[in-house]
Amino acid sequence: MQDRPRGGLTALCIAQTTSWGLLYYSLPVAVPPIADDTGWSHTAITAALTFGLIVSAIAGLRVGKLLNVSGPRRLMTVGSLIGVVALLMVAWSPNLVWFYIAWLIAGLAQSAVLYPPAFAVITRWYGPQRIRPLTTLTLVAGFASTIFAPIVAYLIDQFGWRVSYAIMAVMLGVVTVPLHIFFLNGRWTDSVTSSTSASQVGNKHAVRAVTRSPRFVVLAVVMAVAAFALFAVTINIVPLLLERGLPYSTAAVALGLVGAGQVIGRLGYAPLSRKTSPSQRMMLIYGVGAISLVAVAVVPEPAWLLISLAVLAGAARGCHTLLQATAAADRWGTTNFAQINATLSAPMTALGALAPVSGPALATVFGSYTAMALLMAGLLAVAALAASRT
The missing domain is CATH 1.20.1250.20 (MFS general substrate transporter like domains)
Structure with a gap:
């Protein structure tokens, strides 16, 4: 430290x-x-x-x-x-x-x-x-x-x-x-200093040993898929809720409250981390996220219930930010953390960048934002199951 x-x-x-x-x-x-x-x-x-x-x-x-x-x-x-x-x-x-x-x-x-x-x-x-x-x-x-x-x-x-x-x-x-x-x-x-070449080589090998391990690869894929699924739905929550019959003004309020849900999720992450192992809390967060996405897509009105489910999805997304911050250190410690975490974050950043435009594109391909949300819920459920392998 x-x-x-x-x-x-x-x-x-x-x-x-x-x-x-x-x-x-x-x-x-x-x-x-x-x-x-x-x-x-x-x-x-x-x-x-x-x-x-x-x-x-x-x-x-x-x-x-x-x-x-x-x-x-x-x-x-x-x-x-x-x-x-x-x-x-x-x-x-x-x-x-x-x-x-x-x-x-x-x-x-x-x-x-x-x-x-x-x-x-x-x-x-x-x-x-x-x-x-x-x-x-x-x-x-x-x-x-x-x-x-x-x-x-x-x-x-x-x-x-x-x-x-x-x-x-x-x-x-x-x-x-x-x-x-x-x-x-x-x-x-x-x-490690530049004058200690042997230590640099050891440091490089230590990083490679982690980032090329099967557990790291699974973790990187799982977290990237989960980030993509959560972001694709929450950033496009307005057209999704319009399909569900909510008026535009109410759907816009829901988008704002998704942000509040992220704050709630981040506040709840610390107590959750004290009571669960890294893989357990990842499974729990992704499982809750998948359930919330399914519910937003299929549960009928009233509006307050749909908004509450959107907030729950926002909370899962908020927790995911802290998963990104802690997943590598929780599993491999803080040595070489910057380099290991950068490798872990790269696919999440890339897929997260594609999520806003992928949501509407997938909605067009599958016929509706509801279908897109169900597809993303399925991906998130698979990520929750795969989290046990991390």
């Missing part, structure tokens, strides 16, 4: 909330005005974020290696600066090609400043006591959309989307760069 800079957790919470708000949630808010100004389709604009997240998943593998060896200060500071450049490029982009390039660069920044590296830092700081600070981090950062969506909307309404993204670039730099510089470790005191 590393020495923790005073105020480190608070700094990480602020930096994570800001980074999520500007490098992730800003685009969904900005899609309509960007489309109105440029004539680009909503799908084309949204896909830029998807491709950026795929880049983030791939780059995250290298980020995990660097973080494991050199510590977080330089890496996450550079990540913030890349994010500033990316947002400035978004503001400048004269056509859709450059807009995509900007978000691909934003994906590089995301890999260095969003949850996976922050989870690694907290795991190194707190060791066996990591659950509470991880919960705190995800609870605070969970309000990123609540805080920044209205800020982004206000900026765009006042200045237009291009000037607003330039302002957001300044905001990201002013807030996150100092926090990363002054509140993160320059190097890990017990990390």
Whole structure:
């Protein structure tokens, strides 16, 4: 367990909330005005974020290696600066090609400043006591959309989307760069140094022994499938509930309450972790998630019951965030955690990026959002059964 800079957790919470708000949630808010100004389709604009997240998943593998060896200060500071450049490029982009390039660069920044590296830092700081600070981090950062969506909307309404993204670039730099510089470790005191080549080789072999083991492969596949299934349904809960007969305003409320469900799930994760083994709580969370998805798809009105079931699905998704933060350390300890967790997170990030657009696509293929939700419930049930092998 590393020495923790005073105020480190608070700094990480602020930096994570800001980074999520500007490098992730800003685009969904900005899609309509960007489309109105440029004539680009909503799908084309949204896909830029998807491709950026795929880049983030791939780059995250290298980020995990660097973080494991050199510590977080330089890496996450550079990540913030890349994010500033990316947002400035978004503001400048004269056509859709450059807009995509900007978000691909934003994906590089995301890999260095969003949850996976922050989870690694907290795991190194707190060791066996990591659950509470991880919960705190995800609870605070969970309000990123609540805080920044209205800020982004206000900026765009006042200045237009291009000037607003330039302002957001300044905001990201002013807030996150100092926090990363002054509140993160320059190097890990017990990390492998570049001068110890033999130790580096041993470290590399130890990581490979874990990440190529059958148990790790099963865990990575199970968690990626579960993340995809939960996200595909919860992010598309509005059209699903419209099919179930709810009015638009009520379905929109349900979407907001799914976010509240995620907070509830994260609050309940700590007591659950004390009473269950890693595989038991994974099976329980995925099992509850599968049941909630089936119920949302087949249980008839009243509206309050459907909304309650959607909140339950949100709680399962909230718990999954903390599963992502703890699954590797629970099974293989905290040695080499950053690199192992980056490898574990990569497929989750990639499939999670595809989930928002896959939901409507699958609904089209299978004839309805209800059928899509039942399919996702089936995938989640399989993941719950497979969790016993992790």
